[in-house]
Amino acid sequence: MSIALFTLGGTISMAGGPSAGVVPRLTGADLMAAVPGLAELDRPLEVQDVQAVPSANLTLATMLEVVDAAAQAIADGATGIVVTQGTDTLEETAFLVDQVWPHPNPFVLTGAMRNPTLAGPDGPANLLAAAQVACSPAARDLGALVVFNDQIHAARWVRKTHSTSTAAFASPNAGPIGQVVEGQVRILTRPARLDGVPARAEPAELEATKVALYTVTLDDDGLLLRGLADTHQGLIVAGYGVGHVPAALAPVLGELAARMPVVLTSRTGAGSIARNTYGSIGSESDLLKRGLIDGGFLDPYKARILLRWLLATGESLDEITAAFAQHH
Known part of the structure; x- marks a missing residue:
């Protein structure tokens, strides 16, 4: 041994x-x-x-x-x-x-x-x-x-x-x-193992799968989101706090979510996004209603790894949502 x-x-x-x-x-x-x-x-x-x-x-x-x-x-x-x-x-x-x-x-x-x-x-x-x-x-x-x-x-x-x-x-x-x-x-503690992703992505599939990471910042104009759906297959949004963005970005992200998986995470470094606490335009509940996927406790970097892998292995939107739900 x-x-x-x-x-x-x-x-x-x-x-x-x-x-x-x-x-x-x-x-x-x-x-x-x-x-x-x-x-x-x-x-x-x-x-x-x-x-x-x-x-x-x-x-x-x-x-x-x-x-x-x-x-x-x-x-x-x-x-x-x-x-x-x-x-x-x-x-x-x-x-x-x-x-x-x-x-x-x-x-x-x-x-x-x-x-x-x-x-x-x-x-x-x-x-x-x-x-x-x-x-x-x-x-x-x-x-x-x-x-x-x-x-x-x-x-x-x-x-x-x-x-x-x-x-x-x-x-x-x-x-x-x-x-x-x-x-x-x-x-000291034994966390239960999660399901992971059993399907295998080949190097060519990974190379062809592009997932962008967009970190929201103060007075953000969202210009970098333009044309993203033409060059990428998925998007991770690192929002403020529990998952917020400026109101002007909410419809833009909703339109992107209609074309590809968009996962909402927090840029803070710890904690989960919320789901039903805030109700204004650009809040977490508003973005989830627009079709963004709840990233739960995953930080933006790990969320990007997971989404890219799921897309490269051909998982459906429902399967992608279920995979992220393990991290709620």
Whole structure:
């Protein structure tokens, strides 16, 4: 029995480059060599170096390749999966994995906020904790997990909430579901796994599926919404507060919702949109009556991942609405 480690680059793998700044250079073997205590695990890590890039360069297609390779590793006897990558898109890639990972084995994503050239790099500690979670029976049947700063987060809730802090990852709506304490994995709560999206989208289908994200701002004129239905197949609206937009945008969004799925979310970073609290034009109840889909507790970034996947797999409007209803 082993743990399969897939490396994708990011801050955890960075070292000095030929010019100013650090770049991804360290292999999985390099990362393992820098982790005290990893040898004491009762399962070895088997490394597959997939890419060495900043996470801004990752794609959904790349992550699906990793999921396929991870599934093969499980079939070959691996106990769990660890993926190291950059933190900028980690909350999104983790959510994608959570939608498509069918196995009870833990799928753990981690990284680092401080690169190895700095004092106190957090990558080794995060990698050790992630490996401990990946081989723990307590972490089974929880889907994709993000392990950072000795905290265990469910992929559906986790957010990157700070640009530089080693405590950047948090779950504002629920808190971490567990902790790693003295090397022991302690799961504090077990959220029920959601249905996910069983259908598979091929890379060509994902490439052809365009979903826009529109963040509403003060005195918004909505000009960027013009012609959107001619270039995209779906839209995520990050509205004010509990799901509000300026009154002038309400009919525009209603017209778009008649042509493609439009999902209403909140730009605040935590909490759900409302449904029946406010009744003015541009309020959440007005927008839902105009055909927008209730995004519930999903933040705009995860909502975009889910909608793009659902569209790429050919789900109907009713099926899309039902998928988002799991997050209410």
